[in-house]
Amino acid sequence: MDSNLAIRTRGLTKHYGSQTTAVNNLDLDIEAGQFYGLLGPNGAGKSTTIHMLTTMTSPTSGEAWIDNKQVSANPVAIRTAVGLVFQDSALDRTMSVDENLQFAAAMYNLPPKQANQRIDELLSVFGLQEKRKQKLLALSGGQRRAVDIARGVLHKPKVLFLDEPTIGLDLPNRRAIWRFVEQLRRNEGMTVFLTTHYLEEAEACDHVDFFQKGQLLSGGKPSTLIEQLAEYILEINSPDPQQTIAQLSPIFGTPIQEDQQLSFKIAAHDVDFFQLQKTLGDTISSMQWRRPNLNDVYLWVVCHPSKGNQA
Amino acid sequence: MSWRPVKAVVGREMSKLFRQRARLISSMVRPMIWLLVIGSGVGSMLQGPQQDGYLTFLVPGILAMTLLFASLLSALTLVYDKEFGVMRMMMIAPIAHYWIVISKLIAATLTAMVQAILLLVLLLILGLISVKIAVMLLLPALLTAICCAAIGGLIAVWSKSIDNFAVIMNFFIFPVFFLSGALYPVNQLPAYLHYVVQVNPFSYGVDLLKHAVPNVDTDFSITTDIAVLVGFSTVAILIACWRFSRESVHEPLFHRVTKRP
Numbered sequence: 001m002d003s004n005l006a007i008r009t010r011g012l013t014k015h016y017g018s019q020t021t022a023v024n025n026l027d028l029d030i031e032a033g034q035f036y037g038l039l040g041p042n043g044a045g046k047s048t049t050i051h052m053l054t055t056m057t058s059p060t061s062g063e064a065w066i067d068n069k070q071v072s073a074n075p076v077a078i079r080t081a082v083g084l085v086f087q088d089s090a091l092d093r094t095m096s097v098d099e100n101l102q103f104a105a106a107m108y109n110l111p112p113k114q115a116n117q118r119i120d121e122l123l124s125v126f127g128l129q130e131k132r133k134q135k136l137l138a139l140s141g142g143q144r145r146a147v148d149i150a151r152g153v154l155h156k157p158k159v160l161f162l163d164e165p166t167i168g169l170d171l172p173n174r175r176a177i178w179r180f181v182e183q184l185r186r187n188e189g190m191t192v193f194l195t196t197h198y199l200e201e202a203e204a205c206d207h208v209d210f211f212q213k214g215q216l217l218s219g220g221k222p223s224t225l226i227e228q229l230a231e232y233i234l235e236i237n238s239p240d241p242q243q244t245i246a247q248l249s250p251i252f253g254t255p256i257q258e259d260q261q262l263s264f265k266i267a268a269h270d271v272d273f274f275q276l277q278k279t280l281g282d283t284i285s286s287m288q289w290r291r292p293n294l295n296d297v298y299l300w301v302v303c304h305p306s307k308g309n310q311a
Numbered sequence: 312m313s314w315r316p317v318k319a320v321v322g323r324e325m326s327k328l329f330r331q332r333a334r335l336i337s338s339m340v341r342p343m344i345w346l347l348v349i350g351s352g353v354g355s356m357l358q359g360p361q362q363d364g365y366l367t368f369l370v371p372g373i374l375a376m377t378l379l380f381a382s383l384l385s386a387l388t389l390v391y392d393k394e395f396g397v398m399r400m401m402m403i404a405p406i407a408h409y410w411i412v413i414s415k416l417i418a419a420t421l422t423a424m425v426q427a428i429l430l431l432v433l434l435l436i437l438g439l440i441s442v443k444i445a446v447m448l449l450l451p452a453l454l455t456a457i458c459c460a461a462i463g464g465l466i467a468v469w470s471k472s473i474d475n476f477a478v479i480m481n482f483f484i485f486p487v488f489f490l491s492g493a494l495y496p497v498n499q500l501p502a503y504l505h506y507v508v509q510v511n512p513f514s515y516g517v518d519l520l521k522h523a524v525p526n527v528d529t530d531f532s533i534t535t536d537i538a539v540l541v542g543f544s545t546v547a548i549l550i551a552c553w554r555f556s557r558e559s560v561h562e563p564l565f566h567r568v569t570k571r572p
Contacts, residue, residue, distance in 0.1 A: 056402060057558055079405040090399040094327070106319030107404035151400070 006032040006159050006191035007053060011062035014048050014214075022048040024214040025062070030193065030207075032067075032158075035185060037194045037202035037222075039298065040211035046195035047087060049211075050161045053193070054084045067158050080108075083157035083190075085149050087164045091136055097123075097147050098132045101154065108155040115154070122150040125187075126180055142173025146180060153184060159191045160184070166198060174201065199294040208294070210302045217302050225297045230265040233296050234273070237261055237286040244284060256304050260285075265292075265300060316406050320414035321421065324385065328422050338381060338426050339433060342373040346439075368527050370439060371448070371520035372493035377430050378452060379459045379488055379513060382423035386463025387479070389415050390470045393561070402561065409552035412464055416548060419460035420453070427452045440524070447523040454540045455516030461547035462487065462512070468554040486511075493517045497530040512543040 007030040014023040023045040030036045038046050051057040053064050055075035064071040067081045091100045098119065105115035123129045126146040131139060139147065145165065153160055162181065166174040178201060185192055194205065202208050202222060209219030219225075234252065238244040241260055249255065252264040266289070273289050280287065328335060346369055354365040389412065392398040401411045431445040440448075466479055490507045491514040497505060508514045508530075519536035521527045531539075 054403065056399075056561075076405050076407060079403060082403075084403050086396070086399055088396060090396050090403075092323075092395070092397045092400075095323075099323075099326075103319050103323055104400055104404075106322075107316045107401060107406070109313045109315045109405070111315075155405075 004032050005065070005068070006030050006034065007036075007064070007066055007193060009053070009062065009064040012049070012052060012059050012064055013061045014045070014052060014057070015060045021214050023052065023059075026214075026216060028209075028216075030191065032191055033189055034206045035192045035194070035204065037196065037205035037208040038211050039196060039199055039202055039208050039294075040302075041197055044211045045214035046211060047163050048214075050084065050163050050193070050195060054082050054161055055079055056084070080155070081158045083152040083155065083160045085152040085160070085162050085165055087167060089144055089148050091144065091148055091151065093136045096133055096135050097128065097139070100136060100147065101151060104151045105154050110155065118154055118156075119150070122153065125183055126150060140173070142169050142176060145169060145173070145177060149177070149180060149184075153188070153190070156188060157190060159193060162192060162194045164196055165194070166196065166201060174198070178204065199298050203294050210298060212302060222294050222297075225301075226292050226294060229292050229297050229300060230267055231269045231292075232266040232271065232289045233292045234264040234266050234289045235261065235287070236264070236280075236284050238284045240283065244280070247280070247283075256299060263296075263299070265296075316401075316404055317410060317414040317417065320401065320411065321418040324388065324415070324418035324422060328425060335426070335429070338377065339429060341380065342377050342430055343433070345369065345373050345376065364526070366439060367524060368496075368521075369494070370434060371517060371524055371527065374427060374430060374434075374448060374452060375455055375491070375493050375513070375517040375520055376488055377426050378423045378456045378516070379484065381426040382419045382456045382459035383463035383466070383484060385419035385422040386416060386460050387467050387470075387473075387476075388418075389464070389467035389555075390473055390475075394473050398561075408556045412468070412552050412555045413548070415467075416457075416460040416464050416551075419463055420456045423456035423459065424453060427456065444524055448520060451516070451519040451523050451536075454519060454537065454544075455513070457544045458512055458516050458540045461544040461551070464551035465547050468551045487513045490514075491517045492521075492530060496528055498528075512539060512547075515539040515543075 007028055009026050009028045012023060012026040012028075013021070015021050026049060038049065040046055048057065052059045053066060053071065055071060055078050058072060066078050069077055069081065071078050092103070095103070101119045102112075102115060105118065110118065119132070120129070123132055126149075128143060128146060131143060136144060136147065149162070149165065152162075165181070166177050169177065181192065182204070184190065194202065196202055205222055207219060208222055208225070210217040236244060236248075237260055239260060241257060241262055244262060245255060245257070248264060252266055255262040255264045273287075277287055346366065350366050350369045357365055389398075392401070398411075402408065431440070431448060434440045435442065435445055462483070466483055470479065490504065491511050492508055497508050497514070500508065515531060515536040518529050518531050519533065519540065521529045522533050522536070
């Protein structure tokens with residue numbers, strides 16, 4: 001087996017009861033040090049995947065390896081190698097930041113002196129030194145999340161799993177969380193396995209995979225995926241969408257339609273949009289073109305694969 | 312396996328116990344009400360020398376009650392922690408999951424002992440017991456506390472959420488307490504209840520406590536009491552550990568997240 005793989009899975013499958021298949025035959029190869037993103041809608045099976053990789057639940061079939069150790073063979077050793085930041089906080093709200101982190105550090109068997117040092121170090125990365133003695137309840141949502149992440153990396157795990165780390169946070173806090181994650185990656189070189197449905201946040205990943213109904217759909221480096229998708233995305237709002245489609249689809253292919261909103265994928269880089277605007281004239285109510293992003297890749301490749309393949 | 316995680320879990324419960332002083336003090340109110348209100352009330356219906364005897368008779372009973380409530384409720388923090396998500400901080404730690412149960416039950420036993428010692432001090436101040444009896448009660452109290460923690464552990468690993476709390480109170484704590492001989496001599500109960508008392512492990516804790524107080528009739532021998540308490544506690548803790556280590560028990564805890572619309 002390739003010793004450079006931080007995470008490897010073969011045929012990883014999880015059924016809940018006889019009806020629900022949360023994860024179906026998943027094969028992953030994630031290199032050490034990578035920033036990996038598993039992207040997909042709610043209920044796609046992302047959390048279940050993480051829980052199988054961190055021994056919180058066992059697969060119905062298939063196997064996984066973390067840092068070349070078989071997950072099912074020695075769960076305790078796997079839990080030493082991984083850090084997991086759950087989707088909702090695992091901290092005790094009635095205790096202070098310090099008490100929570102000291103508790104978590106002791107659970108990881110860190111000696112008090114080492115634990116104190118590590119807590120100091122992490123709180124300074126997150127800019128929370130002054131909050132150390134405060135009750136968790138006195139912190140903002142973003143600060144609490146930061147403490148949760150600090151908890152997940154106290155023991156310097158080889159692989160850090162972040163399950164929707166920015167869910168429910170406002171934009172400045174989301175940005176702050178990403179800065180922390182980036183800094184942790186830089187300082188400690190850990191492999192990061194991220195799940196999110198805020199796709200734009202995954203653009204910093206080295207590799208992303210789209211995941212739906214427990215299955216991998218497609219993936220790659222975000223910038224390559226975006227590049228491969230199109231040069232531009234043209235969005236048109238039209239009171240008579242059918243007419244606009246008839247007019248434009250011979251040139252640009254079938255659009256994605258949401259009521260009166262049409263999105264076309266433009267592969268050519270030399271389209272004269274001003275001329276197009278003139279031609280369409282009063283038949284449309286608005287028109288804009290922009291560079292594609294990961295959301296577009298998701299919409300075209302995952303939600304509307306037939307349209308994605310046409311152009 | 313290092314003891315640090317165990318110490319952390321126990322330490323967390325202890326710091327909560329001493330932080331919530333109101334709870335600690337209020338835990339003394341219940342046995343005092345039993346002793347002074349019920350004890351005196353029922354005692355007044357008895358005749359002559361039996362009156363004083365009833366208060367003495369109640370001492371092991373209310374001590375056992377304090378141990379039962381404290382230990383069992385503390386063991387139920389296994390369910391609370393699951394409900395509030397904190398359990399995941401322990402589940403993701405690199406220790407075998409049964410250590411979480413063992414740590415919680417050690418914490419439950421210590422919590423019960425702290426409250427028992429507090430009660431013994433109160434009883435000393437009230438002049439209901441002597442220092443010698445208080446000391447004699449400590450070891451039986453410890454065995455009873457472990458037994459109650461084990462009962463609590465069994466209930467906790469089978470409870471899905473704290474919504475079941477009223478059910479637990481009505482179906483476990485009250486029957487276990489009332490059908491134990493803590494409030495009345497077992498031999499005066501009707502025959503069918505006699506059997507219930509005999510299968511209730513808590514009865515043997517109450518009985519062992521009674522052995523430590525002079526002039527109180529007991530129902531079983533000290534050897535039987537100790538054998539039943541140790542035997543039951545060992546088996547119950549093993550079952551609780553086994554059950555807690557089965558991940559299907561925690562699936563709701565994790566699955567809940569993935570099922571969210």
